[in-house]
Amino acid sequence: MVATKEAAYELSRLKRLEENKKRMEELNLNKLAQHLRIQKPSPMKKVKPKVPKQSSDPSSVRRSSRVADMPARSYKEVPIEPMGGRPRSYGYRRRDLSNRVYASDEDREYAIQRAEDLQSGLDHDIPSFVKPMLQSHVTGGFWLGLPVHFCKKHLPKRDEMVNLVDEDEVEFPTKYLALKTGLSGGWRSFAIDHELVDGDALVFQLTDPTTFKVIS
DSSP, X not given: OHHHHHHHHHHHHHHHHHHHXXXXXXXXXXXXXXXXXSOOOOTTOOOOOOOOOOOSOTTOXXXXXXXXXSOOXXXXXXXXXXXXXXXXXXXXXXXXXXXXXXXXXXXXHHHHHHHHHHHHTSOXXXXXXXXXXXXXXXXXXXXXXXXXXXXXXXXXXXXXXEEEEOTTOOEEEEEEETTTTEEOTTHHHHHHXXXXXXXXXXXXXXXXXXXXXXXX
């Protein structure tokens, strides 16, 4: 009885396999499976380019292909040449601006009063004015703005070289900017050489159209 059941089961199994085989042939699944087993390289796969090893020299810098043929740029400090005329200040070194000392109101008023007293003793036919010194005049940018009304009335209408003559008759050529009514190039040398500080006050006397006698 058992043998009969096993035989019937085996016959049924073989029949199902035969039916499945015919169905696969009808659907062409055998050829599709065989095709999938064939390994073909993907058309999208690309070979990763080799990255050249960078030089162990720390001074070597990776450069763009756009500038690879151009000479390597040096970033070493290059001394800045003066803009012309008188060389830059005599042994000038940049001041530490963090240590600025500001004049008290009393000291500032005293210096202005003293300068006005000096001005009152000058020839009134020669134009003059008193100029108090601020930090921006004697440190950092070294720009000296002059009284606008004085410039419009007495100084050139265009940029001009103006000489500053101190009490020892030493001349300091400076650049006068008419539009900005002030002194730029050359003023720094004068300020540093005379050790001007915030709170000082100077008398400027126009002895010639482009010459100031400066009294401190």
